[in-house]
Amino acid sequence: MMIYALQVELTKDTLKFLQKEASKKNVAFSDKKYLDSLFLPAGIIGRRNEALQLIEYFESMKKGLMVPAISIYGRSGSGKSTLVRFLCDNMYHNMEYCFVNLRRARTLFGCANMILGELGCESLVSADGLDKAVEKVGNTIRSILDNTQKKFFILVLDEYDIIFSDKRGNPSDFIYKLLTLEESLREQDLWLCIITISNNALMEYNLDDRVKSRIGNSEVFFEPYTASDIFSIIRSRSEKAFCRMPDDSVLEKCAELAADGHGDARRAIDLLRVAGEISNGRKITEKDIIKADQSLQVDRLKTVIGSASYHQGTIVRTICEILLENESNTTITSAIYQRYCDKLGEKSLSYRRVVDLLTELVNSGLLHARNISRGRKGYGTEYTLVIPLELVGLAIGKDWWYDQLESKELMDSVNASIGRRTKQGSLLAEMMKTSRLIKKYDTMEDLADS
Structure with a gap:
């Protein structure tokens, strides 16, 4: 028997209540546009060398080049x-x-x-x-x-x-x-x-x-922004965006979190905005910044998964499967590509294109990449999920994730059973040894007959 939940009727009083609740999130701001990542500021902090390079290219027009x-x-x-x-x-x-x-x-x-x-x-x-x-x-x-x-x-x-x-x-x-x-x-x-x-x-x-x-x-x-660059950017914006200017220690924490990713100034600005909404009019604290960081991780995950192309989505699922099966936090490019090709067969993209898609996932903040030495095999890239595996799996789809967990549990149960048998009498090892001996014996008989 299905049980239906009664939905709340949307009335004028309900709308007024919702408006009041939404307005609480904006109490801390004097002008919120300065915390819009798409807002074009009146001045650019840093990037002097990059600006000079572009200006030199533009100036060459005057000389006919x-x-x-x-x-x-x-x-x-x-x-x-x-x-x-x-x-x-x-x-x-x-x-x-x-x-x-x-x-x-x-x-x-x-x-x-x-x-x-x-x-x-x-x-x-x-x-x-x-x-x-x-x-x-x-x-x-x-x-x-x-x-x-x-x-x-x-x-x-x-x-x-x-x-x-x-x-x-x-x-x-x-x-x-x-x-x-x-x-x-x-x-x-x-x-x-x-x-x-x-x-x-x-x-x-x-x-x-x-x-x-x-x-x-x-x-x-x-080059990625340094923590010092990001601090200067968000301090300049905070002066105009907030009714009560956050302490420098709070801004330093925000800059540190953004710089630890990959020097993303846009992320630092978003952190400040969400922290201001969480504060409900109070002066922003470091705890608000940490809560904002956790909230943005979930939101970013939904955006990345929701906007991913077919092939990029397949790569994300592949990474989750590998990490879950291996009970590891990291995997490498070759393992990802091999599993990806096994899934799609002839529809698979080239190795180079898959590497490009992995780079996009790194830039989106979902993955962290690190170059590693593999000895005689040369250098490779190791990938780690920035966001907890369970959150990523649930964002892909609850049914899919629960199926993966059930498959993993079944495999662990089988492996544990094999482990117990092996411990009790090395049954599996003995079976394989016997099989090799039988094959060897048959070969020897064949040689003797000849």
Whole structure:
């Protein structure tokens, strides 16, 4: 017999109560926008060397040299996108720019449509083809420059590494089409520079020689923020965001937690925001920061698992299975790839692509990677779950996780039973020894007969 729970009716009084409860979370803030990770500040703390490199590339335009492609790379939360937006908004008024985040794209054609959308154009249907989409991108850029009487255009493609997950497409050919577009615009005395922002350098991907020769080596690497950098960033924002300024010791704790991950300033800002919501108007303490860190781990886990592609989700499940079976906290790339291939067979991605997906999981904060020496086998990468295995398993799916636990319990029971028998009389060992002796005896008889 099923028992149904009665649902609470949503009335005006209920709405007022919910509004009152929600407003408690904002009592601590004077201006919460400064704790929005997407907020573009009036000034950038640090990143002087990276800014200088980009400015040198931009300044070369005045001397007639336009770098066709600039590859910006570094770990998540290292300020790549923020710095590029800041420079384009504040430095050059003789050029136009378009910032496109490709994170939600799943195919090369989807990437082209997202570029068209940010340029203010209607999307094309897949039947139109990628060539027509790139051609429309070029025509639109040309039209924008003609209307504004400008000569320079910067096309910023954030999360660019997503295009390499399109197994059916040809990412290298897509880049080649964009570079060819740049050359055609240059013939009309119009200059296009493509800036790619990702976790890895553009040259690290499997590109055609014709592409490599065109993009050159114009790269800007962003080192992870140090705890000192993060402290300066969150202190500047806290002064404007909170009614009661947190103590420096609290901010130092927040910076330390973010730096211990991989120098993610975005995570530190999120920690402060959640801690402020937890405090209910009190001055933030270190305990609030710790509670916020635990809360964000669960939220991040839901986001990573929920937005994972089919192959990335399979890799996460594979890692969980290996760690559970081995009762270990770590596993290595080769073990992950072997189990992944056993699962998918011919549908498996290449080893290199799986490594890229593992890197994305590291950058998302789900995994921690460490290079290890394997003696004669060379060096390898060891992966550890940052979040407890049980939480990850439950986030994948309760039914799936409970099935894994039951299978593990069954295997442990069988192994324990075998262990008892072995201890009592080494039954299994004796059986295997007898089997080898029988095989050896049969072989000897065969030789004698011959």
